[in-house]
Amino acid sequence: MPDLLEDLSALVRVPSCAFSGFPREPVHEAAEITRALFAAVGAQSRLLPIDGGEPAVVAELGAGERHVVLYSHYDVQPAGDLDAWTTSPFEPTIRDGRLYGRGAADDKSGIVMHLGALRAMTRLLGDVPLRVTALIEGEEECGGPLPDYVLAHPAMVDADAMVVADVGNRSLGEPTLVTALRGVVDATVEVRTLPHPAHSGMFGGPAPDALLALIRILDTLRDEAGDTTVLSGYPWEGAPVDEQQYRADLGVAPDAQLLGTGPLADRLVTKPAVNVIGLDAPPVHGAINAVIPVARAKVSLRIPPATDPGTAMAALCEHLRQAAPWGVDVVVTPGEEGRGCALETQGPAYAAARWALGAAYGREASEAGEGGSIPLVAAIMEVAPRTEILLMGAEDPGAAIHAPNESVDIAELESMIVAETLFLLRLAETV
Ligand SMILES: [Zn+2]
Incomplete structure (x- = not known):
């Protein structure tokens, strides 16, 4: 974890906001840091040019019957109102077990989660017993062209499973698979x-x-x-x-009227x-x-x-x-x-993920829905229907993504790394 937190800090220090009007150098710097981090675990790691957008990092590692794609993105939201930040958005700071900074959760935590799982396997086992492709996008926040690229290059995401680490658990310590997106x-x-x-x-x-x-x-x-x-x-x-x-996260009083009828x-x-x-x-x-x-x-x-x-x-x-x-x-x-997504959850990758999350957290994983849509997930469902898509990550509801004082909970990140490692090992065994 100390090494991974240093790597996460190095990523957070780079203001890799890919929106138009923001400088390109930090975006490319974050791409290069990401490429190098995966190369350092022994992956074939390269920058993939994407027409009309920033490059994606593609890193390939391991061998075996099973193939898993690990997704995250290295671009971030703008910092927004600087006065609203307790500490500077691009100066990573640890307070009360959380690492603060723009992108610390969304979605540089996802990069470090994948990196951590690969390190755990290469350092502790000396082997990655399945084919892993890390796919780290450079232009997610501004609706970049990767979903179109995937529609034109289905082989890239045709796998046994894909872990999209751009979500979080329902609450800290409560392992969650997000299985529906509006x-x-x-x-x-x-x-x-x-x-x-x-x-x-x-x-x-x-x-x-x-x-x-x-x-x-x-x-x-x-x-x-x-x-x-x-x-x-x-x-x-x-x-x-x-x-x-929900009321606390929304910021309304316990007795304020909520709209609509039926279960929340x-x-x-x-x-x-x-x-x-x-x-x-x-x-x-x-x-x-x-x-x-x-x-x-x-x-x-x-x-x-x-x-x-x-x-x-x-x-x-x-x-x-x-x-x-x-x-x-x-x-x-x-x-x-x-397009929204109602994910298919009955395959072997889901079984492996439920077991892995349960083992890492000591409690059964729950299924949640999310309000936001992820165009990439819709694209994968369209062109690579056999790929089981797993949405899991370290962005808990307290992470304040897209807002001032974004942070990731360090213990949660560690648990998700353990869970992803166990998931990959388990899936490799189910041939
Ligand atoms: Zn994100």
Whole structure:
């Protein structure tokens, strides 16, 4: 662990944010550090150019019947508000058993988890008894082109199993396999009622107010109880969600009303969830007494894991059009689509992972769903259906990924390294 924490610190020190407008040198430096770390465990490690994006690190090691791909990403989110950080985001600092810094959890912890498992095997056993390919992406946070690359190069991810270490356990010390991911679609709805603003004293009353019309449309997206009215869901069969923990993570009072009905896990995983994520209307400051002629909103719909995004997009757009009141003109423009995933969990890799997590943590692994979609996972499911995809990693809910004071729990990282090592050894035996 001391060696691995030094390696993690070296990675965190590099501000490898791949968003446009950020310098490229640190991105390439992080790629090179990652390449060298895998080379140092004896892997054939190289930078793989990806058209239209930053290179991925591909490192191959070991021999055997089984083949496993280990995924993580070396790019990070921007640091954001520096004043909100207790210590500098790119100066790794250990406090209370956690290592703080941008990317310490998301997803440089994933790199170190894979590295740790490979070191455990090469140093302690002198052998890696299966084929391992580490695939470390360089542009995950900004929606880079790796999923497209995978669609065009299926052999790269055709394996017995792939460990996607870009998630975390439901809580510290509670081993978790994330087996369902919601998808997402979004659309923009624009209401135009008048050619120009109209004086509300002279014209107001009969004149159609575009913002009020838009508000009425948006209001139909949830019912009285707060349930989403577009699409329907199904019951979640994995672990329940702890309401106290959810409230604490969300930052709301224990008695604050939550939206929707049914088990919390259904509302977070297998039921649709709509939100208005942007609104164009005159700001309050400078508002004048006029009937507003045009207003616009962007609506985002998280969709159940098994729902087809094309179907969901059509349902959302049709709903927005149908909801228009007073015969106003509405233009609905479809936006982005992301496929969700309901993973197949009955194969030998899942059996090995459940055993390994149980052995590493001394308690049975649970299954969880996650709200975010991972385009890469959807791409793999499409082109490499035999690959069992395992989502497990060291980003616990306290890791504050994408937020100030991101951190990884060191004991959790160690446990996940033990679990991944045991998983690989177990899978190698099941030929
Ligand atoms: Zn990530």
